[in-house]
Amino acid sequence: MPPPSAAKKPRLDAAPHKNTKLSLITSALKTLQDSCGDVLSSNLIDALLKGKCELPSLTDEEKSVISKFGVNESLAETFLKAVLEKIKVEEESMGHELLQSLCRVYVGLCQKRGDSHKAHALAYRFLQEDFSEAPKLILVMVTAWPSVFSHNSPLCRAIHIVCKMKAYGKFYYLLKKCLHWDMEPPGDPYRAITSTLKALLKV
Incomplete structure (x- = not known):
């Protein structure tokens, strides 16, 4: 009688691609959580209004995450969806510092991909859903x-x-400065409603 064949052992290096992506996302989110801070503190807002400093740039940790997920279209898209889902699920409990960092990485990755529409959709969502400190x-x-x-x-x-x-107070004046409302004032809100809804259908 022939000896029973040895059971095949699963290869340790054959982990599903999905798990690899999940691991990368988990690691990136932890990096952002550990390194986040208030990007626009009160002192910095005052300095910006007085023209004494420039807008803060991305941190090394944020740049690293953007670089890691910007290597291919599929990885970038997966990460962007994960960020949106995290914001949706943890809206009430998420610290504002982490939310700021997620926004910066999301927008930075959109810039790397040349996708302004996704960045605009996130911004409008903050305003439409009345997120805490949406103008900030x-x-x-x-x-x-x-x-x-x-x-x-x-x-x-x-x-x-x-x-x-x-927007109101210092944030109004800083937005006015950064978004160049003196040169290109925002239009009429009522005329924009229909065209905005049509644009959102493309998101």
Whole structure:
């Protein structure tokens, strides 16, 4: 009688590609959690209004995450979806510092891909859903991609309009400065509603 054949052992290096992506995302989110801080502190806001400093740039940790997930289209898309899902699920409990860092990495990765529409959709979501300190989050996005809101699209124009309506105090004046409202004032809110809804259908 022939000896029973040895059972095949699973290869340790044959982990599903999905698990590899999940591991990368988990590691990246932990990196951002451990290194995040308030990008626009009160002192920095005052200095920016007085013209004594420039908008803060991306941190080394944020640049590293963007570089890691910008290597191919599939990996970038998976990470962007993971960030949106995390913001959706943890909206009430997430610390504002981590939310800022997630925004900066999301927008930085959008810039690397040349995808301004996704960045605009996230910004409009913050304004539409009345996120805490939504105008500040718009400014945070500008720190990652200074020209992100310079596009002449219905959705981008709506961001300017709604942001101007919601912003107040120092944030209003800093947004006015950074988004160049003196040179290109936001349009009429009522005329923008229809075109904005059409643009959102493409998200």
